[in-house]
Amino acid sequence: MSTTAPGRLFSIDRATCTAVDDADPLGRFRDRFTLPEGVIYLDGNSLGALPRDTPAHMQRVITEEWGTGLIRSWNDAGWFDKPRVIGDRIAPLIGAAPGEVVLGDSTSASVFQAAVAAVRLRPGRRVVVSERGNFPTDLYVLESVQTLLGGEEPLGRRLIADDGPTLDDVLDDDVAVVVLTHVDYRTGRMYDMADVTRRVHAAGALMVWDLCHSVGAVPVDLNGAGADFAVGCTYKYLNGGPGSPSFIWVAERHQSSARPALTGWHGHASPFDFEVDYAPAAGIGRFRVGTPQLLSMSALETSLQIWSEVDMAQVREKSLRLTELFISLVDTRLARWGVEVVTPRESSKRGSQVSLRLADGYAIMQALIERGVIGDFRAPDLVRFGFTPLYVSHTDVWDAVAVLEDILETGVWRDARFSRRGAVT
């Protein structure tokens, strides 16, 4: 396992990885998470690991806040305000100010909220822009927004793509909003948020960022970039648990004029007056929808406690070291099987994942999972590895590549059991 990789300017072996881990300032966070024995978890970009303190916290929320407090907990345990209180705890991770972030329903619902509000702020403009490779829910939700806000006929859609058209090709004074995902879910390519936002604004359009693969993965500075709206999910790098609620960010300057579409009572100016007519709450509160899913939301309280202790600059530094190490090991040890790294090698253009193109990626990923190396597969031919600096080590990276090398070398992935697909691939 500790052989030196050939053909590199510097040599690295497993002992070096372990030595780097020993000096890792983030190493102490590993024990704050529970991971099963024998697993190298490289899918925290899909579902983050369980924080060690979450089970006890949830037990308390369930037995004390719900079981004993019952309805009184809406006041006594602060349930009603939690979507804003927790939003304020996410704010520092994305360059947002207090009062700019609130939790929502699913990310899809928050994309809808943001996109409708943004398009309405640019009346008369009849085109939305997104990206062919964007996470599909953003595109599907936008299609609905195009129809709902188009009037006689749907708003137009222009999709940029890696092979063109470019953003500059599609921007003109008919574009109302641009909806892009900051870090691409398949390739891990990261946009320059400030530069893209500037170009979108130069065309008079508004910018909606999807931060699902950014928050907790890379430093984000929404206000620094001058963005308009953003949404993100909390169950990946933020470790909120399966399907934990999305968040929505609205720049303070838009909050009083933004008109959301999901006008549920928790977003009303005075929800407990039970008025007949809708009147939006002042500020970010108007982007709330209905009664929040308290149990899913509460799990965020323990994970965000961890995140409040973390220096995002250290996270980024380690993330780049982990992804760089993975890429060089793939280059040196897996090139003979034609494995192609599709994630940008330029660090400023890379999030916290690395994706490989592998013709038989599905079966290979199943073989990896059987060996305890958990990543995931995205059709048609990408295997994805997420590197979450709070609980993935350099040694994990070394070992994961060693297992992948062994699987490719032995061809074990050709076994029929690895090609059977589950409902969720």
Added chain:
Amino acid sequence: MSTTAPGRLFSIDRATCTAVDDADPLGRFRDRFTLPEGVIYLDGNSLGALPRDTPAHMQRVITEEWGTGLIRSWNDAGWFDKPRVIGDRIAPLIGAAPGEVVLGDSTSASVFQAAVAAVRLRPGRRVVVSERGNFPTDLYVLESVQTLLGGEEPLGRRLIADDGPTLDDVLDDDVAVVVLTHVDYRTGRMYDMADVTRRVHAAGALMVWDLCHSVGAVPVDLNGAGADFAVGCTYKYLNGGPGSPSFIWVAERHQSSARPALTGWHGHASPFDFEVDYAPAAGIGRFRVGTPQLLSMSALETSLQIWSEVDMAQVREKSLRLTELFISLVDTRLARWGVEVVTPRESSKRGSQVSLRLADGYAIMQALIERGVIGDFRAPDLVRFGFTPLYVSHTDVWDAVAVLEDILETGVWRDARFSRRGAVT
């Protein structure tokens, strides 16, 4: 405590209540719930009590399915299908067939889904009908639907009310949909679902039922009534926990033509093909939105186990006995303070709650809560008591009225501490 109520055709005392409880076929369910010592919980119509088995179940979901299973649980623990699997378990409680119910985001989001789809099935009709006293979120969401689907100008709205106009006053061939709550959240008045639906259909409109205060409270037969769409919440009588997900029901005959507005990827025909264009899933699946909030959803698994063992006819029978007992005790013991029962006395028009009009209702309810009798207050002057037959006894009803009588008699509610309002009243 065991004095006989005067002026009634039959006399009842506390011992009689206890004897009735002893013979109660639903009495055995009381132990399936955890309630704090010294509390009479009459607010299960707002937040249902905690099932005894839920904490251990949730601990397993959190530590095993999330902590150990990690991303694999989307397949291995059946996470992806749960919104439909759990929907099928709700179906028998509302007269729905398998494949007609799916879990959604918040109830407000599901009202939006249902209302948009219903209006779209009646193109050309430009009016929506609801009720002035409907739960506000339904009205707020409808306002948004009116704007989004109206084109040049919003769809019109007609609101029926107890003092007119009536449903028949407002129905004509311009009405697209009627959105009503089956059991009124304030008064507990229940509509005749079959009769209302028939009249709405006679006008060529579609019927959307809000079942928030019906499901688990009264027998519901959506297919028997020939209804079109329904939504409901699971955190009241169904005991799913604070903010547990809503459900949506779509009559099978509408499923292939219905077009939802929240077109998230979990409602796509092939979500894991990551296609660029939206294509709705066949059947009820298209009403799913994004990644479901798994922890909040999972708590429903234990509570629905209880519900699968319950005979809804017995629930209704006991519910009527409890509410009738409460009303007669109020009549006989509280009339001298001018307490007015606003809930219909005719049992066929009553859900599973009783509301009293009390000028100083807020402070009186706070005094009740301090004494362990938990109901709630709805502005401007209603105190609400929900009777959940699985864990409320006839003796509870007797004792609750005795406490209320004492509070009115001593005037303790006039103490300043009872008039201070929390964020959530």
